[in-house]
Amino acid sequence: MSRYQEMAVFAAVAQAGSLAAAARQLDLSAATVMRSVAALEARLNTSLLLRSPRGVALSPAGETFAASCQQVLQAVLDAERSVLGLHSDPAGQLTLSAPLLMTPQVLLPITLAYLDTFPEVQVVSQARDGMPRLLEDGIDIALVVGPLPDSSGFAIPVGTVRPILCGSPAYLARHGRPATPDDLRQHRTVAWTSAGYVTAWRFCHGQAVQWFKPTPVLSCTTQQAAIRAAVAGLGLTRCLNHEVHRELQDGLLETVLDDFAPERLPVHLIYREGRRATVRVRTFLDFAVPRLRTHPALNG
Structure with a gap:
C-alpha cells in the first residue's frame, strides 16, 4: 500500500474503533487491514494501537497521528474537489470550538442557521475554556475570549465582552x-x-x-x-x-x-490556513462574522 492508503486505513480504524469494522467499511479483509497498520507502525517505529482481548484502542501516539491523518485526507479531498470545480459547495466535517457558555448563548443559533444554509457540512462542536490548540486538537475555527497569543494563527475580531x-x-x-x-x-x-x-x-x-x-x-x-x-x-x-x-x-x-466594571475583553474567531482555508472554513467565517458582530452579547 502507498503511504496515503496506509493513512486512510489507519484513519478508518481510529474512527471505527475496531479493525474488523474498519475492514467492512473499506471493503477489505481484516488481514489486509492488520497488515497495513503493522506496516505503518513498523515504518514509524512506534505503536499506534493498544491491543487487548477486548479489541484495540489508540495509543497516545496513535491519537496524535489519527488527527494528522484526518487533516491530510481532508486536504486531499478538498484539493480534488477544487480541481473538479466542486470547491464552491462546502461539504464535510467542520470542527468548531467555543467557551462552554458561549456555545448555547451565542454560537449555537448561528451554527444551526449555517447548517440550514449549507446542509452538506457536518459540524463537530467542542466546548472548552482557555486558548485552544488548533492544530493539535484538530480544530478548524475557535471562538475565543481574551488577549491572543502570537501563535494563535489568523484572527478576526468579532466583538467584546465585559x-x-x-x-x-x-x-x-x-x-x-x-x-x-x-x-x-x-x-x-x-x-x-x-x-x-x-x-x-x-x-x-x-x-x-x-x-x-x-x-x-x-x-x-x-x-x-x-x-x-x-x-x-x-x-x-x-x-x-x-x-x-x-x-x-x-x-x-x-x-x-x-x-x-473592569475593562472589556476582546472576542475573536481564530483559524489556521488564511487564504488557503477550506471552503467550509471560509463560508462559515463569511456567515458567522457579521452575525457575531451584531450580536448583543458581544456588543452590549
Missing part, C-alpha cells in the same frame, strides 16, 4: 443594591472556582482599581452552577456578560456596580 456582577431581582429586593464594592461586605456571594480557591474580584472606577475577596455562601466548580444559584436568589455572582445573556434578557438576573 465582566459583570449580577443577582436576581428577588435577592436585590431583599438585600438592596450595592452602591460601591465596599458594600459587598454586607452581601451574600456565590463564586465559581476551578482551582480550589476563590480569587478576588477586580473593580475599576476611573484610574482607581479596587479588589474584593468574597467569602461565598456557595462555591461552585462550574460557572453554570454559580449562575443557577444566583438566579435562584442565593446571592451575587461574578461572570462575563455573554454567560448570562439570556438570563439578563429574560429578567432573571440584573447587573449591579456597572460603574465599577
